[in-house]
Structure formats: structure tokens, C-alpha cells
Amino acid sequence: MAANPKITFIGAGSTVFMKNIIGDVLQRPALSGATIALMDLNPQRLEESAIVVNKLISTLGVKAKAETYSDQRNALSGADFVVVAFQIGGYEPCTVTDFEVPKKYGLRQTIADTLGVGGIMRGLRTVPHLWKVCEDMLAVCPEAIMLQYVNPMAINTWAIAEKYPTIRQVGLCHSVQGTAMELAHDLDIPYEEIRYRAAGINHMAFYLKFEHRQADGTYRNLYPDLLRAYREGRAPKPGWNPRCPNKVRYEMLTRLGYFVTESSEHFAEYTPYFIKEGREDLIEKFGIPLDEYPKRCIEQIERWKGQAEAYRSADKIEVTPSKEYASSIINSVWTGEPSVIYGNVRNNGCITSLPANCAAEVPCLVDASGIQPTFIGDLPPQLTALIRTNINVQELTVQALMTENREHIYHAAMMDPHTAAELDLDQIWSLVDDLLATHGDWLPAWARTSKKVQAA
Numbered sequence: 283m284a285a286n287p288k289i290t291f292i293g294a295g296s297t298v299f300m301k302n303i304i305g306d307v308l309q310r311p312a313l314s315g316a317t318i319a320l321m322d323l324n325p326q327r328l329e330e331s332a333i334v335v336n337k338l339i340s341t342l343g344v345k346a347k348a349e350t351y352s353d354q355r356n357a358l359s360g361a362d363f364v365v366v367a368f369q370i371g372g373y374e375p376c377t378v379t380d381f382e383v384p385k386k387y388g389l390r391q392t393i394a395d396t397l398g399v400g401g402i403m404r405g406l407r408t409v410p411h412l413w414k415v416c417e418d419m420l421a422v423c424p425e426a427i428m429l430q431y432v433n434p435m436a437i438n439t440w441a442i443a444e445k446y447p448t449i450r451q452v453g454l455c456h457s458v459q460g461t462a463m464e465l466a467h468d469l470d471i472p473y474e475e476i477r478y479r480a481a482g483i484n485h486m487a488f489y490l491k492f493e494h495r496q497a498d499g500t501y502r503n504l505y506p507d508l509l510r511a512y513r514e515g516r517a518p519k520p521g522w523n524p525r526c527p528n529k530v531r532y533e534m535l536t537r538l539g540y541f542v543t544e545s546s547e548h549f550a551e552y553t554p555y556f557i558k559e560g561r562e563d564l565i566e567k568f569g570i571p572l573d574e575y576p577k578r579c580i581e582q583i584e585r586w587k588g589q590a591e592a593y594r595s596a597d598k599i600e601v602t603p604s605k606e607y608a609s610s611i612i613n614s615v616w617t618g619e620p621s622v623i624y625g626n627v628r629n630n631g632c633i634t635s636l637p638a639n640c641a642a643e644v645p646c647l648v649d650a651s652g653i654q655p656t657f658i659g660d661l662p663p664q665l666t667a668l669i670r671t672n673i674n675v676q677e678l679t680v681q682a683l684m685t686e687n688r689e690h691i692y693h694a695a696m697m698d699p700h701t702a703a704e705l706d707l708d709q710i711w712s713l714v715d716d717l718l719a720t721h722g723d724w725l726p727a728w729a730r731t732s733k734k735v736q737a738a
Contacts, residue, residue, distance in 0.1 A: 284362075285315065286315035286346075287316050287362040287612065288363075289307065289313075289316050289318055289364075291320050291367070292357065292358075292365065292367070293366060293368030294320035294321055294327075295323075295330075295331060296367045297589070299431070301331075301335075302604040303367075303606055303609065304318055305602075305603075306604055306608065307608070308344050308601075309342065309603070309609075310612075312616055312617045313346075313613060313616065317347055318346060318349070319349045319351060319358075320332055320350050320351065321351040321357035321358075322352070323352060330593065332348055333594055335348040337593065337596065337597075337599045340598065341598040341599050342601060354415065355421065358418050358422050361419075361423040361426045362425075362426055362616070363426060363427050363429060363612050364423070364426050365608060366415060366430050366431060367431040368411070368432060369433075370724065371724045373580070373583065377400075377575065377576060377579055378576065379720050379721060380395075380403050380404065380717070381394060381573060383713070383716050384713060384717075386716070387705060387709050387712070388559045388704060389713065390557055391572070391573070392548065392551050392571055392572060392573070392574045392575065393547055395575060396434040396435065396436070397551065397675055397676075397698065397700075398675075398701055399698065399714070399717060401433075401675070401679075402675065402691060402694050402695060402698070403721060404433060405434045405438070405683070406683065406691065406721075406726065407724050407725060408433075408437075409442075409680075412430070412438055412441070412442060413441070413445055416428075416442060419449060420446070420449070427451070427452070428450065428452070429607075429608050429612075430452065430454065430626075431608075434676075434679075435453045435455055435484040435485070435626055436626065436641040436672075437641075437676050439451065439452075439453040439484075439627065439641035440641040440676055440680045441683055443627075443628040443639070447628075450652060450653070451627075452626060452627055452646070452653050453484060453641065454625060455485070455624075455626070455643070456605050456606055457543045458480050458487060459605050461545075462478050463605070465504075467519060467521065468508070468511060469494075469504065469511065471494055471504075475494055475495045476495075477491070478491055478492045480624065480643075480645070481642070481658040482542075482543070482633070482661065482665065483642060483643055483672060484626045484643045485544035486543075486549075486552060486668070487543045487624075488540040488541065488661070490540070490662075492505060492508075505541075508532070508535060508541065512533075512535065512536065518532055523545070523547070523571075525574060526545065526546050526547050526569055526574065528545070528546045528569075529546060529568045530546035530549050530550045531549055533568065534549065534553075538664050540662065546568070547571055550568070551700045552699065553668070553671075553699055554700055556568055556570055557704075559704060607623040607624070607625070610623060611623060611653065614649050614650075617650075620649040621648050621649075622645055622648070623645070623646055623648055623653075624643060624646070625643070626642070626643045627655050628640075628642075632655045632656065632658050633659070633661060634658075634659050634660050635663075635666040636666065636669065636670070637677070640673050641676070644656055671697075671699050674694075674697040675694050675695075678690045678691075678693045678697060688718075691718070692710065695713070695714050715731060718730060718733075719731055720734065
């Protein structure tokens, strides 16, 4: 084992996200001498990221070193850990397509990157590139652990496990810990005093326990407090996303008895209840931010431009801890110091009420042996039933990719809860035709079609 790890970052042009991950890593003493291999196809973004990493190294006074690559396999050679963060097709043209084409059919979305017709298309664009990363890893770093930060997370994790089962991988999201912080904020309780246990699938895991540590060391269930605060109008409190007041998740808490770990923006389009043509009263009542993701993309692009210039001209870069799990995982595997994270992995019976081959999000122990998921057992039946509606879409998308059967793309869209609540079968088939034709070469060859229809 080398004295210091090699950490390869595929998609290093995501400069701000890369800075947060690498900043976390370099603040850990055991990792401060790491080799950071940055890989991106955009030379300008790659150069900007290299400047940021070198200034992080200088600011922290550590012995790490940065390397840059345009060739993926060379960047991966000898890696111990592989961080993957890219968006195939970008905001333009692909995100725009995923929103604008469905709108012609009266199908409106909020985020459209993990489920629904937008999530299906993103999965078709993304998985083949993740598979190429896996192929290169098997060739030059077969024991490395992939830390996968790419959406659609569940589809990606599932597809990697199906085609490359020997790849050591975990899909990572900050929704579990981020939502716990948000709920602590709503209840005016310090986050450090909260204890929780969550399980499900990415973006649709639920807090099975959500508790507050008392002065005598015991724990009190906080669900009655959350329900009371919502019914009395004291929660959700403003201050997280001003465009979305977070009422969807609180409303679903009153119906299901459990709080979901991903945002109301997402949850509104994972279910058939909130976004309906001709029901603007629902949009207003629950504060649903339609077209939220394109707005964020535009804002992020502008913010990245300003931040990249600021980083380029700064002598030092401020380093503050993020809430991402990557550095904790790398530190635990490298040193053997145990930690617990929430990760997306092949279920393999962890959640007994969900399919064994789906991608489950569960607490995982991390140490020198790697990432070890914990056993959950059955979820409450109402949670299992709702989660399965999303798994149906994920499974059919993965089947389309594995078998190169284009019919399964239509089947996946047909099973999507929001799409099926808005469109009839002819509309769904026409919409998928239109999306496949518009995306064109961004899709794998077997999925492409020249058939484009004019929406009524």
C-alpha cells in the first residue's frame, strides 16, 4: 500500500463541487499528501480546477500534488479512489430538451433529472459513459472504489451493479444529512442533538426514526413535533429554498407518517398528486417551483463564472467543510478509522420489502474493508408501495440499457407516476419519440430514432 492515496476526479471541470470535495479531503491529516488526478474534456475548466487545487494545497500548507489529464484511462491508472461528477449533455442542449419537449404535451416538471421522462433520458445519456469509466477502472485500477455523484443516481448505481458487479461503488447524495439539518432548523433544535435512521431509495428514503437527545441521555421521537408544527403553520420555516416552501413533504408526512429525505421540488414530480394540468390551485397551495432546475442551471453557470475568476485571482482560497461524504469514506478506507454514511448500493436483501437487485439507500459502515451496508428489514408497507412506483421506472430504464431494447424506454415512461397521471398512452409514446429524436447523438445508437412528432 502506498504512503498516500491517489484520488482521481472524473468531471473535474465541475470546479466548485470539486473544490468542496478536495478541500474536505486535504483537511484530513492522513490524506493531506494525496495525489489528486483531475480529468475533464474541457481544457479551460480543467485548467481552472487545477488552479483551485494548487491554491487549496498552498492555503492548507499540505504536501498533496495535483495532476491534470484529458485522457480518462491515464487519469485512472493506479487510482485508489475515483470520484465521478459529470453531466452528459449539460444544461444546453439536453436539460432544455428534457423540459421543453414535455411541455408541448402539457407535462410540466420541476427538476427532471432522476425520474420521469427527464430522468429516463438522462439515464440513457449517462449510463454508457459510467460504464466506460468502469471498463477503464477494471483495466488500470480494479480495486479502486468509485464514489459516484452523478444523476440519475439510482438508475446509475443499478446499471453499474448489473453490468460490472465487481466494481466497488457507492452512489452518494447529501439529501439524508441535508434534510435532517433542515428539519432541525424547522424545530429550532441543534443538529448535533438529532439522531435518525433512514432507508429507501435515493431521493425517496424515509426517516424511520427521527429523535432528539434529552438531558438524561434518552431520545424523544420528534415526529409529533413536526406534525404539530406543520398543522399550526410554524413549519416549514423559510430560509432554505425561497422558491419552494417545502409544503409537499410535510403534507406527505401527514399522509404517510414518515418524512422523505429529498426535497419537495423532487417529491412533487415523483408522485401523481401535486402537478396537474388545470390545477393551478395545487401549484399555489404547495408552492411547487415548476421549471426549477433550468433556473438553477442558469444561476449556477453565472455563479461558476464569477467564482472561477475569483479563484484565479485569489492568493488563497477559503476552505470550509462541506456536508458531502466523500472525504469521510476515503479516510475510513485508507486509515481503518470507522465511520457511518448513507450510500446507494445494490440492495442485496438490506431492505427485504424491495427487490434484491434495486439500488437501495441505507446506512453503511465504512472501514478498511470498504463500504458495508446495514440490514434494515421490511419498510412500512405504505412506504414500500410508494417506493416501488419509482423502482418500476428505474428497473425498466436499466433493462432498456442492458438489453438495448428501445421498447423498454416507452415502458419506463408509461410506468412513471407523474407522466401517467397527465398523459394517455398515445401521448406518452409520441412524447418519447419526440425526446429520442431531439436528443439524437447524445443517446446510444440503439436508442436513437428519426421519428419526431408534432404535439397537439
